[in-house]
Amino acid sequence: MKKSDLALNELEIEQFLSDVFPQLYADGEQQFFVENVEPYSARIRLKYHDRHLRPGGTFSGPSIMSLGDVTVWIMVLAHIGRVANSVTTSLNVNFLMKPDQVDLIAEGKLMKLGRRLAVGEVTIFSDGLASPVAHITATYSVPPK
Amino acid sequence: MKKSDLALNELEIEQFLSDVFPQLYADGEQQFFVENVEPYSARIRLKYHDRHLRPGGTFSGPSIMSLGDVTVWIMVLAHIGRVANSVTTSLNVNFLMKPDQVDLIAEGKLMKLGRRLAVGEVTIFSDGLASPVAHITATYSVPPK
Amino acid sequence: MKKSDLALNELEIEQFLSDVFPQLYADGEQQFFVENVEPYSARIRLKYHDRHLRPGGTFSGPSIMSLGDVTVWIMVLAHIGRVANSVTTSLNVNFLMKPDQVDLIAEGKLMKLGRRLAVGEVTIFSDGLASPVAHITATYSVPPK
Amino acid sequence: MKKSDLALNELEIEQFLSDVFPQLYADGEQQFFVENVEPYSARIRLKYHDRHLRPGGTFSGPSIMSLGDVTVWIMVLAHIGRVANSVTTSLNVNFLMKPDQVDLIAEGKLMKLGRRLAVGEVTIFSDGLASPVAHITATYSVPPK
Numbered sequence: 001m002k003k004s005d006l007a008l009n010e011l012e013i014e015q016f017l018s019d020v021f022p023q024l025y026a027d028g029e030q031q032f033f034v035e036n037v038e039p040y041s042a043r044i045r046l047k048y049h050d051r052h053l054r055p056g057g058t059f060s061g062p063s064i065m066s067l068g069d070v071t072v073w074i075m076v077l078a079h080i081g082r083v084a085n086s087v088t089t090s091l092n093v094n095f096l097m098k099p100d101q102v103d104l105i106a107e108g109k110l111m112k113l114g115r116r117l118a119v120g121e122v123t124i125f126s127d128g129l130a131s132p133v134a135h136i137t138a139t140y141s142v143p144p145k
Numbered sequence: 146m147k148k149s150d151l152a153l154n155e156l157e158i159e160q161f162l163s164d165v166f167p168q169l170y171a172d173g174e175q176q177f178f179v180e181n182v183e184p185y186s187a188r189i190r191l192k193y194h195d196r197h198l199r200p201g202g203t204f205s206g207p208s209i210m211s212l213g214d215v216t217v218w219i220m221v222l223a224h225i226g227r228v229a230n231s232v233t234t235s236l237n238v239n240f241l242m243k244p245d246q247v248d249l250i251a252e253g254k255l256m257k258l259g260r261r262l263a264v265g266e267v268t269i270f271s272d273g274l275a276s277p278v279a280h281i282t283a284t285y286s287v288p289p290k
Numbered sequence: 291m292k293k294s295d296l297a298l299n300e301l302e303i304e305q306f307l308s309d310v311f312p313q314l315y316a317d318g319e320q321q322f323f324v325e326n327v328e329p330y331s332a333r334i335r336l337k338y339h340d341r342h343l344r345p346g347g348t349f350s351g352p353s354i355m356s357l358g359d360v361t362v363w364i365m366v367l368a369h370i371g372r373v374a375n376s377v378t379t380s381l382n383v384n385f386l387m388k389p390d391q392v393d394l395i396a397e398g399k400l401m402k403l404g405r406r407l408a409v410g411e412v413t414i415f416s417d418g419l420a421s422p423v424a425h426i427t428a429t430y431s432v433p434p435k
Numbered sequence: 436m437k438k439s440d441l442a443l444n445e446l447e448i449e450q451f452l453s454d455v456f457p458q459l460y461a462d463g464e465q466q467f468f469v470e471n472v473e474p475y476s477a478r479i480r481l482k483y484h485d486r487h488l489r490p491g492g493t494f495s496g497p498s499i500m501s502l503g504d505v506t507v508w509i510m511v512l513a514h515i516g517r518v519a520n521s522v523t524t525s526l527n528v529n530f531l532m533k534p535d536q537v538d539l540i541a542e543g544k545l546m547k548l549g550r551r552l553a554v555g556e557v558t559i560f561s562d563g564l565a566s567p568v569a570h571i572t573a574t575y576s577v578p579p580k
Binding site: 089091 | 206207208210211214232233234235236237238239240243
Binding site: 351352353355356359377378379380381382383384385388 | 496497498500501504522523524525526527528529530
């Protein structure tokens with residue numbers, strides 16, 4: 001499978017995100033950037049922004065979980081196209097270290113894309129650092145065609 | 146252990162939450178209500194509010210995960226007192242059904258409160274309904290005394 | 291729903307288990323006992339036996355995970371009948387304390403029984419003790435009718 | 436960090452495993468092979484053997500979870516040396532496809548090695564195949580020095 005075989009490219013995914021998840025935009029400003037989508041992988045950037053802060057000035061746990069969740073959703077979309085009703089059925093997160101006050105980078109792998117379920121894993125880094133901030137696995141229920 | 150042996154009561158916990166997590170307040174309005182705290186259990190209410198909506202008009206996954214996470218944190222606080230730097234180390238969530246457009250009620254149990262780790266489980270319901278919307282387990286790292 | 295509405299009772303489930311999972315029997319001896327099955331709940335006993343031991347003389351992690359997994363499977367079976375090809379899609383376990391050298395008791399709740407997925411949670415105790423040894427959630431893929 | 440900086444090499448780990456986990460040996464025969472240990476990664480082989488079979492002739496879920504659990508334990512051992520009382524505190528597994536009737540290969544990464552907790556992730560393959568059979572994350576409690 002080649003990148004050109006994907007159902008949606010980076011711009012199309014960002015457009016779809018802004019249509020169906022306006023609440024992902026903080027005060028109308030774009031937060032999630034689809035930097036790269038390949039077959040079975042993706043890299044997503046979450047902009048550093050006060051809105052995500054928890055005590056100590058870092059991203060909150062829920063922001064990090066959202067980023068992992070959205071990254072798996074984006075990989076599913078890239079393969080099956082605009083399907084808003086694909087829903088998360090389970091998610092597991094391990095928080096590994098406090099993020100820095102910089103953007104977060106999510107590196108996702110789509111491990112399974114079955115007829116009913118899709119499963120992805122995502123490692124999240126502070127931009128420019130090698131040690132991961134968090135690791136997430138998420139399962140999506142894929143709607144019947 | 147009796148309720149009066151807890152380190153903090155419902156009002157004290159809500160006050161502490163508003164001090165250390167101002168971002169839990171949507172536009173300055175209280176969202177999380179500590180309805181009841183007992184030894185090793187708690188009931189927390191998350192007000193229905195547009196801010197949590199995802200397509201279809203229900204609470205978003207991240208809102209539900211936040212509620213589970215906060216519920217375990219509150220049970221830990223109730224036992225060990227005002228300790229802001231207790232952090233989530235892992236969280237697992239199963240989404241069971243789409244929530245209704247009403248408040249969410251979290252029923253939490255603290256399963257372990259050790260010297261290093263605390264583990265809780267939380268079942269989340271749409272207010273007034275018997276079938277759960279989601280189930281969450283979360284582990285917190287407890288700071289040394 | 292009443293107990294008599296279940297597709298299988300305790301004895302029928304034990305018989306089915308011994309047919310399809312002979313490896314659950316240690317040297318031909320029954321290990322898992324289906325003590326009680328009710329709508330959306332079950333209690334299963336795992337006999338104390340050297341085979342499960344890890345250093346320190348307790349049940350091993352894999353034995354505890356097996357017990358949680360089997361308990362969810364049994365609750366699914368009790369509702370949908372003899373269906374060997376229902377498979378676990380994900381499982382999460384928190385180990386809470388070292389078990390004693392006695393039988394393990396699993397108290398399971400079936401939280402969801404959908405057309406595609408079933409989700410259960412199981413709390414595991416050392417027989418006679420109040421503090422749980424482990425907590426497990428497991429998701430099963432339910433075959434189409 | 437170089438391979439020569441590790442506390443234990445492949446043979447030393449296999450020897451320690453056989454000392455403290457004799458039950459990992461099926462009828463006295465070695466099942467787990469430590470093929471390679473590097474800083475923050477490891478590759479472990481589980482021999483195909485009837486003992487692991489479930490209906491349909493594949494490895495059972497508990498065998499796969501054991502392999503993931505042992506792989507994280509081995510990575511921790513390789514870094515901190517012979518410490519039998521490091522225990523699993525939580526484990527999450529996603530089962531992705533039915534394994535073949537061949538050996539299983541576990542590719543592990545140690546994502547965090549802190550003073551209290553170590554966290555690893557493991558992708559498990561049927562020997563020679565590219566699509567993963569399962570993905571596991573596990574957290575270990577590391578004893579104080």
